[in-house]
Amino acid sequence: MSTTVATILLSDAQQMIERSIAAARALDLACSIAVVDSSGHLLSFIRQDGAMAGSAALAIDKAFTAHLFNNPTDALNALAQPGAELYGIQHSHGGRVVVFGGGIPIRFEGRTIGAIGVSGGTVAEDIAIAEAGSAASS
Template identity: 50%
Template sequence: MPRSSTTLGLSDAKRMLDAGEAKAASIGVAYNIAIVDAGGALVAFARQDGALIGSIDLAIGKAITARLFDKRTSDLAKMAQPGAPLFGIEQSNGGKVVIFGGGLPVLIDGEIVGAVGTSAGTVEQDIAVAEAAAAAINEPGIIEERRST
């Protein structure tokens, strides 16, 4: 029997981008924010005016990495240190794995439905913007709206 799966759609991604951009504005840093679906494909991307050009690929890479490994990129960074169990993981997948904090899987009802990646500030700021974006689709009313469609 085929397994049904849920994935982020464009309306989810737009809601997430809005929340991420609002968080970025509140900390005063222009951001790059990427949203990927359950298959790791880019659904939406925003580059706020003035966001670092070099952070474009980092944001996208963080989102894809978070989905590929179903882990926060900040957790992967810890596990990739010399002597740690995943040392060298950033060389996998054609060297496109990004293990700086700011990427995280997005869950709905405990199921991973995609991921978000952010880049432009400090690691802590990147994590905060990513968390704000992810929280946007788990707000009261949003989950009920998704279930009814």
């Protein structure tokens, strides 16, 4: 039986990145922005001029984490604390799991079809920029 899997197209990812760039500019912030597709693989990425070098891998891993666990990365934070259900989860998947804000799953008809990750600002700024980008998928 054949099944069609919805995913984010490159044109969708580029629109999400453009919206995120606009939100970053409004905050006078340089950041890295990554979008993964329904398989969790990188579809599109940009590191703005002046963005911290370390923000590149974090943006990609935030998108990876949001997709993998079908949750915003900041939602995993409380669950990853000592004594909590998912304590130590950030050490799984080769250390790629990020448990602070900036990664948001992209959903279509109730299913996660990709994710966006942003890094370069405070946690609140990364979340706001990712939310602006994810709104382009609606």
